[in-house]
Amino acid sequence: MPSDDSLVSGALEAMREPAEAFHSALARAVEDLRTFLNRHQATQGDPEHLAAAELGAFGEGRVDATRFAALVDSPEAVESSDLRHVERVLETLMAAEARGADLLRTHVPRGESLRERVAGALAETGRVFGVIRRIVPLLEGHGEVVDAGSLPHGYPFSLWSRAERGVAPPLFVELDGDDLNVAGLSEFLDGAQKIVLIVRGTAPTAPLAHLLSPSVLVMQTHEPSDLARAAAFEGPAIIALGSDSFVPFVHDPAGGTSYAERLSIGELPETATERPGDFRQQEDLAHLRELSTTQAGAIGSVPAKPGAEAVATADADPVDRLAGWLLQQANFADGAG
Numbered sequence: 001m002p003s004d005d006s007l008v009s010g011a012l013e014a015m016r017e018p019a020e021a022f023h024s025a026l027a028r029a030v031e032d033l034r035t036f037l038n039r040h041q042a043t044q045g046d047p048e049h050l051a052a053a054e055l056g057a058f059g060e061g062r063v064d065a066t067r068f069a070a071l072v073d074s075p076e077a078v079e080s081s082d083l084r085h086v087e088r089v090l091e092t093l094m095a096a097e098a099r100g101a102d103l104l105r106t107h108v109p110r111g112e113s114l115r116e117r118v119a120g121a122l123a124e125t126g127r128v129f130g131v132i133r134r135i136v137p138l139l140e141g142h143g144e145v146v147d148a149g150s151l152p153h154g155y156p157f158s159l160w161s162r163a164e165r166g167v168a169p170p171l172f173v174e175l176d177g178d179d180l181n182v183a184g185l186s187e188f189l190d191g192a193q194k195i196v197l198i199v200r201g202t203a204p205t206a207p208l209a210h211l212l213s214p215s216v217l218v219m220q221t222h223e224p225s226d227l228a229r230a231a232a233f234e235g236p237a238i239i240a241l242g243s244d245s246f247v248p249f250v251h252d253p254a255g256g257t258s259y260a261e262r263l264s265i266g267e268l269p270e271t272a273t274e275r276p277g278d279f280r281q282q283e284d285l286a287h288l289r290e291l292s293t294t295q296a297g298a299i300g301s302v303p304a305k306p307g308a309e310a311v312a313t314a315d316a317d318p319v320d321r322l323a324g325w326l327l328q329q330a331n332f333a334d335g336a337g
Contacts, residue, residue: 004200007242008174010224011196012101015170015231018194019104022169026097026128033090036139040083082138089131096128108175115184118195121171122188123154129164130155157188165191170231172196177203177243182211189216189236196227196239203243209284211238212259212291218251226250249288259291 012019096103106121108114160168168191180203188195189211208218217230217237222244230237235253240246248266255262265288 004174004198004242007198007224008172011172011198011227011241014224014227015172015194015196017231018170018192019101022104022167023097023100025167026093029128029132030090030093030097033086033093037083037086037090082135086135086138089135092131093128096125104169105172105174108173108179110176110179112179114173114175114179114181114197117175118171118173118185118188119156120154121173122157122168122193125169125171126155126157126160126164128155129160157193160191162191165193167191168193170194170196172198174198175200177201177245180204180207180240180243182207182238185238186211186213189213189238191236192234194230194233194237194239196230196241199240199242199246201243203240203245204284205245205281206247206249206284206288208238208240209287212251212263212287215253216251217253219249220246221248221250222246247285247288260293263288263292265292 103125106117108117157165171194173195175197177199178201180197180199182197185195206220208220212218215235217233217235219226219230219237219239221227221239221241224241227239227241229250229252230239233252233254250264251259251262252264253262255264
């Protein structure tokens with residue numbers, strides 16, 4: 001099995017594209033807010049300062065700011081209190097941007113709850129959505145800005161809109177095999193959310209078996225390169241990576257209309273690894289065996305692009321205007337995927 005360091009670096013590399021899409025959107029959001037603040041803070045001075053802000057370094061020494069100011073319309077005035085809200089949002093986004101890849105990583109200390117760590121990490125990532133949501137009316141030029149102060153407890157996944165879930169970045173979770181209890185993680189497998197569990201040491205044999213559902217890509221693997229398949233998948237995914245105890249398998253919703261068509265399973269052992277919780281492991285193995293023989297027609301059909309609907313609604317639902325704005329930064333405007 002690859003070392004812990006190579007597992008982490010391999011996972012980050014395999015999931016680089018969806019992670020970079022989020023980071024690029026965040027960088028564009030920071031730049032857009034800087035431009036917004038520069039433009040509107042200048043209106044509180046004189047038109048020449050506004051023109052200079054518009055022209056930037058290119059215009060310095062080349063264009064007469066006074067004459068240029070006479071040719072452009074001044075932006076509508078924004079209250080100082082609203083600009084302070086935008087400044088606080090910008091500070092929050094810049095802090096998130098500065099964290100880089102660490103924003104998308106978390107670690108489960110021995111004995112602690114995996115579900116709670118995932119919920120906390122997603123709430124921290126979701127802070128990006130939460131603070132922007134509060135100033136969307138101001139950015140769009142209508143409505144009153146909501147107090148855009150800090151979100152001390154983050155912005156939990158349960159509050160994310162459908163469009164926000166459609167552009168969710170991957171989350172990388174490092175933990176010991178003894179703490180690989182995935183109960184409760186299904187609530188986060190929505191939109192385009194991908195969760196990569198990087199597991200050290202002996203773990204249950206088929207811990208992800210009972211997370212199988214028609215529209216979720218589920219994978220257990222020893223090889224980081226296998227994650228490229230999940231990165232290209234447009235819907236939610238959960239991957240357990242690392243432990244030699246795992247039975248490798250992939251459930252790919254694009255594979256067909258039955259579990260038998262969608263499941264690719266390595267050799268199943270007759271018995272699970274001897275360890276506490278053996279009964280649960282035996283049940284998980286039995287569940288995999290049963291699903292691998294489930295015939296077409298036993299379940300409903302599966303959408304070809306499970307994540308597409310969430311993205312497409314960004315412009316349709318007024319509640320999702322925020323994510324629609326962030327989507328545009330990542331070139332996902334108008335529901336493109």
